[in-house]
Amino acid sequence: xxxxxxxxxxxxxxxxxxxxxxxxxxxxxxxxxxxxxxxxxxxxxxxxxxxxxxxxxxxxxxxxxxxxxxxxxxxxxxxxxxxxxxxxxxxxxxxxxxxxxxxxxxxxxxxxxxxxxxxxxxxxxxxxxxxxxxxxxxxxxxxxxxxxxxxxxxxxxxxxxxxxxxxxxx
Amino acid sequence: xxxxxxxxxxxxxxxxxxxxxxxxxxxxxxxxxxxxxxxxxxxxxxxxxxxxxxxxxxxxxxxxxxxxxxxxxxxxxxxxxxxxxxxxxxxxxxxxxxxxxxxxxxxxxxxxxxxxxxxxxxxxxxxxxxxxxxxxxxxxxxxxxxxxxxxxxxxxxxxxxxxxxxxxxx
Numbered sequence: 040x041x042x043x044x045x046x047x048x049x050x051x052x053x054x055x056x057x058x059x060x061x062x063x064x065x066x067x068x069x070x071x072x073x074x075x076x077x078x079x080x081x082x083x084x085x086x087x088x089x090x091x092x093x094x095x096x097x098x099x100x101x102x103x104x105x106x107x108x109x110x111x112x113x114x115x116x117x118x119x120x121x122x123x124x125x126x127x128x129x130x131x132x133x134x135x136x137x138x139x140x141x142x143x144x145x146x147x148x149x150x151x152x153x154x155x156x157x158x159x160x161x162x163x164x165x166x167x168x169x170x171x172x173x174x175x176x177x178x179x180x181x182x183x184x185x186x187x188x189x190x191x192x193x194x195x196x197x198x199x200x201x202x203x204x205x206x207x208x209x
Numbered sequence: 210x211x212x213x214x215x216x217x218x219x220x221x222x223x224x225x226x227x228x229x230x231x232x233x234x235x236x237x238x239x240x241x242x243x244x245x246x247x248x249x250x251x252x253x254x255x256x257x258x259x260x261x262x263x264x265x266x267x268x269x270x271x272x273x274x275x276x277x278x279x280x281x282x283x284x285x286x287x288x289x290x291x292x293x294x295x296x297x298x299x300x301x302x303x304x305x306x307x308x309x310x311x312x313x314x315x316x317x318x319x320x321x322x323x324x325x326x327x328x329x330x331x332x333x334x335x336x337x338x339x340x341x342x343x344x345x346x347x348x349x350x351x352x353x354x355x356x357x358x359x360x361x362x363x364x365x366x367x368x369x370x371x372x373x374x375x376x377x378x379x
Contacts, residue, residue: 050282112220112282112285115282115285115312115333115334116333118333119331119332119333142285145333145337148336148337148340149333149335149336149337151336161289162289163285163286163288163289163315163319164285165319166318166319166321166341167315167318167319167337167340167341170318170337170340170341171336171337171340
């Protein structure tokens with residue numbers, strides 16, 4: 040089964056982490072949360088607290104099979120830290136499974152990994168995605184090149200989970 | 210004196226609103242806060258609550274002499290609403306004074322007003338600004354074309370206030 044690197048910090052959109060994580064784990068995959076430091080307790084926009092599994096210093100991209108970026112105001116904070124930007128880049132370069140919802144693609148913009156891709160994201164980042172070279176689609180889920188799954192909002196989570204699971208099953 | 214349209218919503222960076230607003234008002238200018246609806250109480254990242262002066266339906270760009278966009282997670286939420294995107298555009302097009310700090314330029318990216326400009330902003334939005342056509346400068350304050358003032362973080366507020374005030378005095 041897959042080991043899924045999940046980069047996340049405070050003000051993440053609660054359901055955009057909890058619901059896909061639950062679906063991944065129920066299917067037997069391992070979800071590893073990564074923030075600045077192992078053991079940090081982070082809090083979602085709606086108050087859900089989680090204890091972080093690993094610090095960014097403790098992990099390498101090659102230790103994981105897939106990348107998951109929940110939305111909210113978490114991705115924008117992560118991309119202010121070059122370590123997170125460098126961590127996510129090889130997943131896109133090596134076409135490993137990448138799942139990004141809502142503001143998740145912000146981190147991939149800063150990593151300069153989106154040029155020529157088809158994707159979606161939260162409405163507020165549409166122009167940023169287009170400026171980064173994305174063909175933006177206003178659809179509940181977009182799967183690009185068989186490995187890169189994006190969705191817009193919590194309402195899209197069922198479609199996001201369904202397509203992410205299909206990519207993991209391959 | 211100038212009437213300054215200040216577009217702002219929840220999770221604004223407290224000091225990036227309060228300190229420039231205080232400086233503008235002490236110099237005799239009028240700061241008008243604008244959110245979805247007049248009377249709404251909004252809350253900054255650090256808990257400062259303010260009551261909004263005007264709703265976006267109640268105002269027109271031509272009623273104001275200048276535009277102020279405080280940072281934090283406020284600009285990203287405002288740009289998900291087309292009314293705010295359309296409201297800010299004429300200030301840039303008509304070269305009225307525009308003051309944007311931290312994440313403030315996000316709203317101007319979505320309004321497609323930054324191509325060919327010199328500016329700065331919070332580190333996390335650097336690549337978005339460059340992709341929008343900005344020459345990004347990692348400086349405490351950047352003044353473009355004599356009307357457009359940008360800064361990066363709360364530490365830059367003294368320089369931001371100083372240069373904004375110079376533009377208003379012209």
